[in-house]
Amino acid sequence: MRKAFQSSFLKNLTKVFSGNVVAQLILVGLSPILTRIFTPADFGIFGTYTSLLGIFLVISAFAYEKAIPMEEDRDNVRHIVLLCIGISLTWFVSGLTLYLVTGWSVFQLMNVPVSYALPILFGIGVFAASIQQILSYWAIRNNQYGNISFAKISQSSVNGAAQIGLAGLITKTGVGLVAGDVLGRIAGSMNLLVRFVKQEGVTVERGRWKLLAKKYRQFPRLGMPSLVLNNLALQLPTLLFVVFFGVAASGEFSLTQRMIGIPIAMITTALSQVFYGKASELQRENPAALQKVYWKLTSRLFLIFLVPMGLFAAVAPMLFTWLFGPGWEMAGVYAQILTPMFLVQIVVLPVSQILYITGNQGLQLVWDSSRFVLLLAGFFLIYQLQLGMTAAVLFFSITMTVSYVSLLLLGSWGIKRKDTMHENQME
Numbered sequence: 053m054r055k056a057f058q059s060s061f062l063k064n065l066t067k068v069f070s071g072n073v074v075a076q077l078i079l080v081g082l083s084p085i086l087t088r089i090f091t092p093a094d095f096g097i098f099g100t101y102t103s104l105l106g107i108f109l110v111i112s113a114f115a116y117e118k119a120i121p122m123e124e125d126r127d128n129v130r131h132i133v134l135l136c137i138g139i140s141l142t143w144f145v146s147g148l149t150l151y152l153v154t155g156w157s158v159f160q161l162m163n164v165p166v167s168y169a170l171p172i173l174f175g176i177g178v179f180a181a182s183i184q185q186i187l188s189y190w191a192i193r194n195n196q197y198g199n200i201s202f203a204k205i206s207q208s209s210v211n212g213a214a215q216i217g218l219a220g221l222i223t224k225t226g227v228g229l230v231a232g233d234v235l236g237r238i239a240g241s242m243n244l245l246v247r248f249v250k251q252e253g254v255t256v257e258r259g260r261w262k263l264l265a266k267k268y269r270q271f272p273r274l275g276m277p278s279l280v281l282n283n284l285a286l287q288l289p290t291l292l293f294v295v296f297f298g299v300a301a302s303g304e305f306s307l308t309q310r311m312i313g314i315p316i317a318m319i320t321t322a323l324s325q326v327f328y329g330k331a332s333e334l335q336r337e338n339p340a341a342l343q344k345v346y347w348k349l350t351s352r353l354f355l356i357f358l359v360p361m362g363l364f365a366a367v368a369p370m371l372f373t374w375l376f377g378p379g380w381e382m383a384g385v386y387a388q389i390l391t392p393m394f395l396v397q398i399v400v401l402p403v404s405q406i407l408y409i410t411g412n413q414g415l416q417l418v419w420d421s422s423r424f425v426l427l428l429a430g431f432f433l434i435y436q437l438q439l440g441m442t443a444a445v446l447f448f449s450i451t452m453t454v455s456y457v458s459l460l461l462l463g464s465w466g467i468k469r470k471d472t473m474h475e476n477q478m479e
Contacts, residue, residue, distance in 0.1 A: 071201020075208035076318040082212040083311060087376040089219045090229060092307070096299030097226025099306025100164050102233070103287035105178055110279035112140045112182035114272035116265070118408055120189040121332050123264075129193055130252045131260050132268070136186040144179040148172065162294050167227050173234050180237035187244035192329040196247075200325065203243040211236025274413035281420035285427050285455075289448050296435050296444075304383040305445065307376065312387055312394050316401070323349070323402030331409050335467075339410075343467045346403055350460060353399045361398075365391035386445050393449045396456040404456075406463035419462060423455045 087095075113136035120136075123129050151157050157171035184203060191199045215232030222228065290309070293302040327349065334342040364371075365388050372384030407416040430451065434444045 071198070071204050071322075073318060075201075075204040076314045078205075078208040078212050079314055080311070082216065083307075084375050086215060086219075086229070087307065087380060089216070089224055090226070092300040092303035092379065093298075094224075094226040094229060094303065095306050095310075096294060096301075096303035097164055097170075098229040098233070099290045099302055099309070100159070100162055100294055100299075101170070101174060101177070101226075101230045102306075103290040104158055104174065105181060106287050107280065107283045108143075108178045109181050109185065110283050111276055112143055112178060113137075113186055114139055115276040115279055116268060116271055117186045117189045118275060118405075119264075119268040119271055120186075121193045121329050123193070128260070128264055129190065131256060132264055133186060133190050133248065133252070134254065134256055135261050135265065137183060140179055140182040140186070143182075144175055147175050147178075151175070162291065164294060164299060167225075170227055170230060173227070173230050177230070177234040177237055180234065180241045183241035183245055184237060187241070187248050188325070190248060190252075191244065192325055195329070197326065199244060199247055203240040206243045207236040207240030209236075210239040270413055274417050275408060278413060278417040278420045281417070281424040285420065285424045285452075288424070288427055288431065289444070292431050292435075293441065293444070296431075297441050301382075301441050304380065305386055305441075307372075307380060307383045308386040308390065311372075311383075312390070316394060316397055319398060320401035323353075324405065327402055328405055328409065331403075331406065335409050339467060343464065346406065346464065346467060350399050350403060353402070354395075357395060357398050361391055361395045385442070389442070389445050390449045393452040393456075396453050400456040400460050403463060404459060407466050410466040410469065412462075412466040412469070415462060415466065419455070419459055423451070426455075427451055 090098075116132060116139070117136045120129055120132050123132060151171045157166065157174070159166045159171060159174070184207070188200050188203070191197065211232050213232075214235040215229055218228040218231055290302055290306055293305055327345075331342055331345070334345070368387040368391070369381055369384035372387065373381045376383070407413065407419075427448070430447050431444060434440075434447060
């Protein structure tokens with residue numbers, strides 16, 4: 053069983069990882085062009101958009117999408133997917149109506165120059181990203197990892213081409229970056245949506261929706277608040293840096309997150325999607341084996357990336373100046389400071405959903421709440437003491453590094469707890 057698991061894991065990982073490599077290399081390859089077209093302030097607007105999108109994305113389907121790989125009945129899976137899409141559509145229509153009627157948008161809470169089109173593009177981007185996220189879990193449930201990869205490649209290709217094309221034809225502003233991203237997300241979501249409709253259809257039983265919503269009610273009750281806090285913690289620096297230090301400084305930080313976050317996402321997203329699918333199977337059948345896989349994966353990732361990340365930290369300022377131009381040197385300094393956090397992210401993010409898999413959503417919520425409160429308090433203290441942007445980035449790096457290490461330990465405890473419960477049920 054163990055050899056079969058490893059073979060299946062590696063096979064699916066190869067499919068997802070190869071797609072991620074192509075998709076992310078497209079974005080990385082185009083970044084030196086984009087940094088010479090758009091200013092740090094433009095990237096600040098784009099960073100605000102992507103941060104807000106990440107926050108709203110986790111509530112777009114009330115976290116029900118995470119139940120898709122855990123459900124065994126195929127009809128139930130289809131109903132959960134359609135339930136999630138229905139919730140996302142309701143959010144989109146409600147938000148668009150609110151903006152068109154009142155003129156209010158979430159961007160008004162930030163010190164960001166907002167054009168009329170930006171909130172509309174934001175709503176479309178969240179809806180498209182939500183569809184792609186929901187159907188990615190459906191593809192995981194059906195071991196269709198190749199479809200996930202193809203959708204990501206479609207998204208990145210359209211994204212990059214649109215951002216450069218819009219800059220040449222319409223606007224060289226942050227709105228152009230946002231519009232390109234939205235078009236890319238539409239391409240990725242439509243790719244998976246067409247496959248889903250062809251394979252599953254759209255027939256529904258309303259009564260079954262209610263039963264499934266009740267069966268998996270712990271996801272919106274505990275999982276969703278935890279996910280919101282988790283994403284708030286990740287996106288908080290970009291949003292607060294816009295408010296505290298302006299869009300230009302935030303844009304330099306956003307480029308750092310984009311350039312280092314893209315390769316990290318290339319690795320961790322592929323691993324986490326495959327791990328989530330296979331770990332969901334193991335936690336039902338053999339929690340003891342899950343514990344071994346958990347530590348084997350994380351320890352190997354640490355050993356593989358320790359030296360490369362150390363070398364990167366040594367040359368980051370020079371590397372950023374050479375790649376993106378002399379105006380982006382501070383982005384390299386921020387990358388240097390954030391290197392410990394990036395290393396721990398590579399190790400922990402692939403297994404970071406283990407508390408959901410083992411049914412410890414309450415513990416996940418406590419962890420996310422604690423980290424969010426600590427970050428929020430720390431950033432406001434740094435701002436009041438006028439310690440500056442560099443101190444804020446350093447504080448963020450230290451806090452996130454320590455928090456990820458604690459999550460790794462909590463995850464191991466959650467597996468042991470599940471294993472003990474499994475043994476008691478067997479007795």
